[in-house]
Amino acid sequence: MTVSANLLRHETSPYLQQHADNPVHWRPWGPAALAEAAAANKPILLSVGYAACHWCHVMAHESFENPETAALMNRLFVNIKVDREERPDIDHLYMNALHALGEQGGWPLTMFLSPDGVPFWGGTYFPPTPRWGRPSFRQVLEGLAAAWKEGDRGIARNGAAITRSLAAAAATRPGEPIADVALDAAAAALLRMTDPVEGGLQGAPKFPNPPIFRFLWQNACRTGEPAGTAALHLMLERMSQGGIYDHLGGGFARYATDAVWLVPHFEKMLYDNAQLLDLLALTHAAAPSALFAERADGVVGWMLRDMAAEKDADGNSAFAASEDADSEGEEGRFYVWNAAEIDALLGADAVLFRNHYDIRAEGNWEGRVILRCMRAPATEMEARRLAHCRAVLFAARAARPRPARDDKVLADWNGLAIAALCRAAAVFGRPEWRLAARSAFAFVMAHLRAPDGRVQHAWRGGRIGAAGLLEDQAAMAQAALALFQAEGDPADLVTAIRLADLAQAWFADADGSFFTTASDATDIPLGLATRPRSAGDQAVPSGNGMMADVLARLFHITGEPIWRDRAEAVLRAFSGAAQALPAMPGLLTAADLLENGTAVVVAGDPANPAAAALLAAALAAPDPAVSVLRAIGPPMFSTAHPAHGIGPGAEPAAFVCRHGACSLPVRTVPDLQRLLRPSPALEAGPTHPAP
DSSP states (O other): OOOSSSGGGGGOOEEEEETTTTSEEEEEEHHHHHHHHHHHHHOOOEEEEOTTTTHHHHHIIIIOHHHHHHHHHHOOOEEEETTTOOOOOHHHHHHHHHHTOOOOOSSSSEEOOOOSSEEEEEESSSOOOTTTTTTHHHHHHHHHHHHHHHHHHHHHHHHHHHHHHHHHHHHHOOOOOOOHHHHHHHHHHHTTTTTTEEEEEEESSSOOHHHHHHHHHHHHHHHHHHHHHHHHHHHHHHHSSSBBBBBTTOOOOSEESSSOOOOOEEEEEEHHHHHHHHHHHHHHHHHHOHHHHHHHHHHHHHHHHHOOOOOOOOSOOOOEEEOOOOEEEETTTOOOOOOHHHHHHHHHHHHHHHHHEEEEEEEETTTTBOOOOOOOOOSSSHHHHHHHHHHHHHHHHHTTTOEEOOOEEHHHHHHHHHHHHHHHHHHOOHHHHHHHHHHHHHHHHHBBBBSSSBBSSEEEEEEEEOOOHHHHHHHHHHHHHHHHHOOOEEEEEEEEHHHHHHHHHHHBBSSSSSSSSTTOOSOOOOOOOGGOOOOOOOOOOHHHHHHHHHHHHHHHHHHHHHHHHHHHHHHHHHHTGGGGGOOOOOHHHHHHHHHEEEEEOOOOOOOOSHHHHHHHHHHTTOOOOOOEEEEESOOOOTTTSTTTTOOOOSSSSEEETTTTTOOOOOOOOHHHHHHHOOOOGGGGOSSSSSO
């Protein structure tokens, strides 16, 4: 039965609650909304966005808060609002539908569906009046509603064609195992896309694309070719100096709108910062950099200070999802300055600060100043003065109205953050970061776990907001394995195995690949043929890529053939489309890990300084394809593991196991590091010096 009301106030999502007072009769996604559309024979207007999205706010203010536009929407459509972060499965499905129409994706995503969820037309942002070659939103509403009412055959044709396209996108492309030659070909293709001067991929806008650069780094670890490591170094240096980094509060924005990393789209996302922290740690592990150490400290500082979600009764806290781009109705207002403000705050130090951070009277963006680092301090005294200046500006900025924070807890994004914190703790010698990782892991496993053990996707205010997806099981399994290697608690390994088994039970297809949604999901439209499945990485790694990584690492940790078999099945399911492999860097890193991965087994009491030093060196290895194990007492390794028979030993030692065999014992850190870093390519910096 149709209810003339906005139903979003009952939802947990901050994004949906942002729209709870709209005059639009919004419904959350679900069977009830689809049934309402079917009963009324009305098309569905589906609007997808997220809390930190600037253009989502713009369209909301211009159209969804407008009583006349809302009345038109309510009369002609059943209106459904979706938080893409809470329901990435629904977002993925309809974003693919938009791409099938030949349109460029983005948010807000605006799709028009038949009552059974079949998409027939769509776009992104629509202005309130015709402009930029786009019709007004009201023109779109009236035109599509009229076509629906008149039974326009184009609607049925579009819906059928899009559904076929979605089925094709969800299909696997089986092939042979992904060999090293395929990894090299994909790396070469991706390197041709990189910007040799400014780093990242060519052109604007500039996104960091962490899965791509992590693959380039890992492939260079295997081959010894310096181009991949240089590409990552260059991107991280340019980003670390640019306006995309918050030089006062830490953390990176989601992307830069220009080609030189100056002008950010000011929203900050947990998933970006987690992956960039991991990359900063890997590069620093190979070639220690004061800049990368400082940026890692800034990222973690932002995470712990501004992104810690509410604590539970045990004192544990996970991480919130994002911070908005807007404050006081203006994008970037919280972050930008003018020269007069800085002069007044810094006094005698203003000239020094202006010279280092590109502060001009005319501004460097729309008359305002975005801080970017133009040069390194020349002396230790200068560095201290600049740090003092940043502290003064940070304190002044804290008095401004803050951007809103989306404080829901997402399991997959937290999994990325936990794994990155574990690596960064080892590389930068910050054990308190590992404790933060443990706290977040404990929170997620306590509050987002279903009775059957699956990890649910979203949580806020004591309520689950969305059911678990493949990405949640995979990312939290990766987090469990990162903690297992860092701390050696067998319970973490048990958890990772349990999550991998649950993914197999609820998400796996017969060919070994994994669907995004569980087999018992009840609100996925369009039937089994279009059930979402992908190995292509976006800003967040794909579930199939992460799960392949989990299975490959479980093989190296346990030696059990079942994990190799499962990992190979995932890789084979997608390897038949060779031309598409560069779009699947996570799958490629898993293929490299499976075939070329290293297991370092450290024997000896971890309390022994020599054993602790070997463990620390192994955990801080710059090659992501290294797994770390402890041999501290029987029973340790199955007969299938190459380290079978290695025990605690009389004195600490490390064994480096590759391709089914282990090295002779190594007893010093330099000897272990030489085995784990066989090529000087890992130490290669960017091909162009930093400005």
